[in-house]
Amino acid sequence: MSTSAAAHPRFAEALAALGLHVPVRAFPDATRTAVQAAEAIGCDLGQIVKSLIFAADGVPVLVLMDGASRVDVGLVRTELGAAEVRRADADLVRETTGYAIGGVPPFGHRTRTTVLADRRLLDHETVWAAAGTPHTVFPVAPAELVRHAGATLADVRERAE
Template sequence: MTTEHPSITRFREEHARRGGTGDVVILPDAVHTAALAAEALGCEVGAIANSLLFEADGAPVLVLTSGAHRVDTAKVAAEIGVARLGRASAELVREATGQVIGGVSPIGHPAPVPTYLDRWLARHPVVWAAAGHPAAVFSTTYDELLALTGATELDVE
């Protein structure tokens, strides 16, 4: 009998609590990049919602962006009203989300993290995001992801 990783179980519980309707899929291998996730799922890389944690003025900020995009950190920093947006350290990622890089889900963090959603993802009828572990993803829609996270919509490029 295999036991599910505790971070996936926590994700499932939070997803259900928030009324999420998508399926959680456990892939045979970790998918640390959008390209690997898209290949494993048989979808376009643009339908992968990367959960990227940044540090803004010493605090965590989560940007959910299409796997087809790179975040223009100067543009996003100006749009959200912070001086600088920099990549978060592995320690900050774990502290802010309770998860590891490559498996950060959009929900289920120990404390609320300001979250921003790339409008580009709305072009895809099904969006896939991490489910708390590098080998776990879940299906959702743009509108549901927006509702689940309470994110602010923005253009990241």
């Protein structure tokens, strides 16, 4: 499917409010993980955007990370000036975003949060992010993604040892 009708209704509303006209692709099998999404789309793993919720000193924060990398919580802690950063549990993810893990889009959330986008996302011409369900994704230029998500660019990915 290639219309925003495939997207989660809240995310479709966010697209409309932003004036974004992007093709939303739906898949019969879940694209819940970055690997599943890259295989279904036929793109590089690094072109997948993971929308990950963390709690920084108890406050939810969204980190946008490429699918081939992992978030370094120490770098997130430093970037935010937080004492503690931990991965959010499923309840906090749903409470904060309105979406289930595996379908969290980069914007269109229930509540407004601080957003960090790893700079490595800009290495690609197009990236793919969840459209509100584990079965839907949409393509977008990374700079547009950062702008519409209200993200701050940061270096928050784990480095290979």
